[in-house]
Amino acid sequence: MKLVAVSSCPTGIAHTYMAAEALEQAGKAAGHEVHVETQGAAGSTPLDPALIAAADGVIYAADLEVKDKQRFAGKPFVDVGVKKAVHDAPGVIAAAVAAVEAGVPAGAAAAPAAAPATKVDRDAGAGTKVRQWLMTGVSYMIPFVAAGGILIALSFMLAQVAWGGAEGAIEVTKVDAATVVAAFDPASLQDWSVVLLKTGQLAFGFLVPVLSGFIAYAIADRPGLVPGFLGGAAAGFVGAGFLGGLVTGFLAGGVALWISRWNVPKGVRGVMPVVVIPLLSSAVVGVVMLVLIGRPIAAAMDGLTGWLNGLSGTSAVLLGLLLGAMMGFDLGGPINKVAYTFAVTGLATEGLAADATQYRVMAAVMAAGMVAPLAMALATTVRKRLFTHAEQENGKAAWLLGASFISEGAIPFAAADPWRVIVSSVVGSAATGALAMAFGSTLVAPHGGVWVLPLIGNPLGFVAAVVVGTLVSTALVVLLKSLAHDPVVAAERAAEEQRDAALVGQPA
């Protein structure tokens, strides 16, 4: 039998190594191959990943937290502490052998699949590393998307009841949350829906900072957190959306990693993690985002808006195509915002006829904005194997978010795999925008998704446009992802298969 072990002790001088030697000797005596990683004061050499992969079981003879424990996920193990390994190594070996023969503990097998992919393989290639960094950020962001999005959707539902009709979903967003909170009436459904909405919006406020912060964390470990979060907040401030958050995540991680590797005098070393690294890296990331990136984005948004306004004479279908593409491009980022604001601004025009272009534009924009999350939800349902576990979970929430016109539901997918998802989203959303225009659907409300269907003119055309665009997007993303090899998804599949094999081999 092949076993791997980790030993450690408080001082890292004596027990760590005695346990290692004792386990190796006892293993040899009992005819097993034992490799021990000594996580002691003399520095530890990580076990060869090949050895871990080949190992039947794991022994934790550690009094300190095992470093990078995730490497051993899914394998049968015994956790004995260092002292027992020193004094009774043969007994520990026997216990480990028994654990292996008993098979994989169910709890241990399920745990690694659910945990966010937070560890980055040091020996991986550049492409794989980038994917793992992205996935780390995305896996921490997903719960915020789900929690915030579902709260907002619930608020819309409740508002229908509270205001007695589809207008509720509109009215609820017009109420000033601060006023409601100051004079909260527990008997008022309207107040409840306002509070739910505000809570959901607050959760959404974290999307980009969490994405950026945990990408930086994956790159630079803890020093990356502060500049990462701050960069994400700055991206939000200048309206750079999640694409801006990706930029700040990588930038913050890179800068923090670089500074933390500086060889500084001993006296400064103590204040490096608390003061120097957060201070310098935050300053760099903040200045870059606000000064270098903020202005071009603002200028580009102004330019796009002016250009859209100049297009008023163009054919309606072409305008719908364009607006749809913009909605699907960055899902709440600057380009999406330009298209959305263009539509909402049109609503304010006074004295419009019921079938005015402005209302048709609003319908096209909302329909297009629902496509990306719905398409991702559908894709994770029909082609599970192309997505990570975290994405599959997020796909379930994306149904509700898409139906509620919360485009953010697709951000985790787009952040994890930008170009494939964005290309698919843009094409599908553009199709929906053009179709909604062609069908002549109208909308007088600025948001609400399916909750404002009663307010939509030609609702059947609206739904048809959304369905067609969703199918197009889904087909495209499935195709593009099938052609690519995703290292993270592949690793998850491999771990799953290994586990299944272990479970099958287990005596009943």
Added chain:
Amino acid sequence: MSTTTPLITADLVAVDLAATDRTDVTRRLIDLLAAAGRVTDADGFAADVAAREAQMATGMPGGVGLPHARSEHVVVPSLAVGKLAQGVDWGAPDGPARLVFLIAAPASGDADHLQILAALARRLVHESFRTSLLEAPDAATVAQIVTREVVPS
């Protein structure tokens, strides 16, 4: 390693050490280190060792006591060895200790020295190593055996 201070010399070895308990044995070995100028503050270092010992007794299988600490009172990584005339309980389940190794490591030990200490801990698991030390006739031989077995040449 030849240019640095050796981990152990004959004057850090006490043979036929007559002492009654852990604290006493440890103190006698610390005094050896202090006399050799390897420990600046014997009381301070004794407190550090006692603190470590209180966390978890360092009695090892095969009649070995292995008190140790990383301490700011230590100048160079050092090892003091005591061969006890009478076994002293060191908290090991299999009986009293007859060989006591006191490891003194500076608070910021460099990797090379820590590697040697790691090697020593590993050797202690082997009965042949322990026996050869128990049978060594004098301090110089003990120091010689440890150096030969543990310190890379």
